[in-house]
Amino acid sequence: MPMPWFLLSLALGRSPVVLSLERLEGLQDAARCSPGLSCHLWDGDVVCLPGSIVSAPGPVLVPTSLQTELVRRCYQETDCDLCVRVAVHLAVHGHWEKPEDEEKLGRAADPEPEEPRNASLQAQVVLSFQAYPTARCVLLEVQVPAALVQPGQSVGSVVFDCFEAALGTEVQIWSYTQPRYQKELNLTRQLPDCRGLEVQDSIQSCRALPWLSVTADGDNVHLVLDVSEEQSFGLSLYWNQVQGPVKPWWHRNLVWPLEPDSVRTSICPFTEDPRAHRNLWRAARLQLLPPRGWRLDAPCSLHAQATLCWQAPGRGPCQPLVPPLPRENVTVNMALEFPLLKGHPNLCVQVSSWEKLQLQECLWADSLGPLKDDMLLVEARGPQDNRSFCALEPSGCTPLLSRASTRAARLGEQLLQDLHSGQCLQLWDDDLGALWACPMDKYIHQRWVLVWLACLLFAAALFLLFLLKKDHVKTAARGRAALLLYSADDAGFERLVGALASALCQVPLRVAVDLWSRRELSAQGPLAWFHAQRRRTVQEGGLVVLIFSPGAVALCREWLQDAGPAPGAHGPHDAFAASLSCVLPDFLQGRAPGRYVGAYFDGLLHADAVPALFRAVPVFPLPSQLPAFLGSLQGPRGPRPGRLGERAEQVARALQPALDSCLRPPGTAGMGRGMGPEAGDRT
Helix, strand or coil, X not given: CXXXXXXXXXXXXXXXXXXXXXXEECCCCEEEECCCCEEEECCCCCCCCCCCECCCCCCEEEEEEEEEEEEXXXXXXXXXXXXXXXXXXXXXXXXXXXXXXXXXXXXXXXXXXXXHHHCCEEEEEEEEEEECCEEEEEEXXXXXXXXXXXXXXXXXXXXXXXXXXXXXXXXXXXEEECCECCCCEEEEEEXXXXXXXXXXXXXXXXXXXXXXXXXXXXXXXXXXXXXXXXXXXXXXXXXXXXXXXXXXXXXXXXXXCCCCCCCCXXXXXXXXXXXXXXXXXXXXXXXXXXXXEEEEECCCCCCCEEEEEECCCCXXXXXXXXXXXXXXXXXXXXXXXXXXXXXXXXXXXXXXXCCEEEXXXXXXXXXXXXXXXXXXXXXXXXXXXXXXXXXXXXXXXXXXXXXXXXXXXXCHHHHHHHHHCCXXXXXXXXXXXXXXXXXXXXHHHHHHHHHHHHHHHHHHHHHHXXXXXXXXXXXXXXXXXXXXXXXXXXXXXXXXXXXXXXXXXXXXXXXXXXXXXXXXXXXXXXXXXXXXXXXXXXXCCCEEEEEECHHHHXXXXXXXXXXXXXXXXXXXXCHHHXXXXXXXXXXXXXXXXXXXXXXXXXXXXXXXXXXXXXXXXXXXXXXCCHHHHHHHHHCCCCCCHHHHHHHHHHHHHHHHHHHHHHHCCXXXXXXXXXXXXXXXXXX
């Protein structure tokens, strides 16, 4: 008959394993030993008097362990009783005493004392058996031959058949020797009932009841009764209520036999079934009883304990307050109250069963508001009014004024000041200690002020970094500065320099050349213009490019030999001649590397023609070493080598027509001064 799983699971439990038992014939008790041992069972029972423990005079036999086995003692084919077989394992305990004269003189003793060491051992072993309402004691004599006597070694076992006991009872067995050389062994066993044994047809009391099996299918439980036609039986389903009265709202007696003292059996098949326990805890509820009381509502009794815990907002699990507060056994459906002075929303109740947390509720949060970010201080009181304080944190109870890297340790002095100034709420108090809840709002505000300040500083640093990065990007986008200095040998050479300057602007580089600043040259003069351009180029990390030609080499030699040319020897726009008065000191004083590079055009000047003083800096022939020349101008942040090669090819293509024009014999090329759109005044 199917019925709801939850209701039945509270009263019933899992089915036992069925055992098959050995059959013994006759009424006489018996004893047998391991091979090599001899044993004898005394007739009748003896009085159980263990006596006191005495010292062993030498090697003795002692029991080391007990084993039990269920058997059937049968008087007729279908008339048997349950019986307990007991096996006692024995070992040799102690050593032979060394003769006193042998210890003193350090020599071999007389051969006569050797004889006891080769003797056999004998012991009287007592078995005590108790199973309500009977109790028995039997005595077994065991003898071990000398060949098996080895101190500390097991010698075998002796088996007793058997102690009769009732089905389903609890039995206790003790074993010791007379005299007793050690603490007695003891063993407790719960015997099965009829359901766990294949004895239906041989034990009369088992034949008087129907056999019941229980199976679970999802939320339904099925009870199957195996009943013969001759049997008359009744079935009662009920709550097994240990605490309090039996629940009257679900108790049904189907039919009991009319005999005045009929044989009965009680079955709880789901006592250890985890599904039944889960269902029971799902039906249990924690209820609030203002002002600080609570009650555990459950449909039947539960094995549970309750304690208070402290739940910090958003900081992990609720931390039990044990100690200082004790755990309390729970009686279901009964009002309980913890010994608190004040309530607090962070105080919660935990209910555990067999060390496993089952229920947790912050019962007073509804009436006292949401969880607070308070610090719980635990005060411990010792003798002579000694007091110590610790703060409950996720890592444990942190002592105040400690060097730990926790919030409570950092604020230890301030929390003690708050406690002594009356800013903390006392929740509990007794002779051993107290609990205090200290507000943390002001410290949280201070912390947020520091956090906001740190955020503002971080934002300012990011903004400054952004400006620097932006300036760097703008500088990189415009390119590195390059000041070109050359000697205007003729119109063709000026066109070649103009083509180089225009091509370098596409690299990109920020190029300054006198060809594009005629108006400034006329207004400021060549020397002032060069000084201004050189200072700006060096400050921005650029380079001054000296372009050597036959005319430039001749001017350099004049300066090096005569300390300067005659006034008016060159035109008013010849910046190269004016710049030598500043360029030569840089080279003579060693300040040129890193500020200057040199260049000349292939076919117009030989490398050896460049004066040795100017070889202190790299000098590049163009266009044969254009990649190296461009790499030097753009610096370490220039493009990757592949990209640099592409730009060198572009510059070479731009230079080649003007360079070919300069390399033609005189009279074969036009003498015009047109230099394309890049020529003229670019101010």
